[in-house]
Amino acid sequence: xxxxxxxxxxxxxxxxxxxxxxxxxxxxxxxxxxxxxxxxxxxxxxxxxxxxxxxxxxxxxxxxxxxxxxxxxxxxxxxxxxxxxxxxxxxxxxxxxxxxxxxxxxxxxxxxxxxxxxxxxxxxxxxxxxxxxxxxxxxxxxxxxxxxxxxxxxxxxxxxxxxxxxxx
Numbered sequence: 001x002x003x004x005x006x007x008x009x010x011x012x013x014x015x016x017x018x019x020x021x022x023x024x025x026x027x028x029x030x031x032x033x034x035x036x037x038x039x040x041x042x043x044x045x046x047x048x049x050x051x052x053x054x055x056x057x058x059x060x061x062x063x064x065x066x067x068x069x070x071x072x073x074x075x076x077x078x079x080x081x082x083x084x085x086x087x088x089x090x091x092x093x094x095x096x097x098x099x100x101x102x103x104x105x106x107x108x109x110x111x112x113x114x115x116x117x118x119x120x121x122x123x124x125x126x127x128x129x130x131x132x133x134x135x136x137x138x139x140x141x142x143x144x145x146x147x148x149x150x151x152x153x154x155x156x157x158x159x160x161x162x163x164x165x166x167x168x
Contacts, residue, residue, distance in 0.1 A: 031081030
């Protein structure tokens with residue numbers, strides 16, 4: 001096994017700290033900020049965080065209270081175009097870093113699918129409206145039985161016609 005595909009990577013103490021969290025910051029396609037603006041803004045907050053620029057926005061890691069503070073401040077820039085998602089591994093963790101794994105990491109394709117609906121989510125957040133969902137009643141047993149009986153009768157009728165045609 002190549003050295004950079006280590007099953008038990010040498011992780012620091014911070015990686016095992018339950019107070020440390022890592023969040024992905026994902027920008028929708030209609031976001032009013034760019035990836036570079038996000039990263040620069042996060043650096044300007046001067047919080048003790050690890051900040052990584054990514055193709056979808058950024059990733060931040062650090063004590064949970066600082067991560068949440070950074071996200072609160074960041075979302076003020078564009079509350080309907082900046083989304084966050086928990087990530088279980090710190091930036092550069094060799095178990096998930098694509099530079100160590102030779103290809104996209106697990107979950108990237110899921111995030112790619114989620115990215116496609118972010119504009120709709122942002123629009124719904126910007127323009128909320130009341131929605132009523134029509135609760136459909138289950139089909140009654142009597143009606144279900146009636147439909148099955150009718151289908152069986154039709155099936156038997158078509159079977160008789162085929163057999164009569166075959167006898168001619």
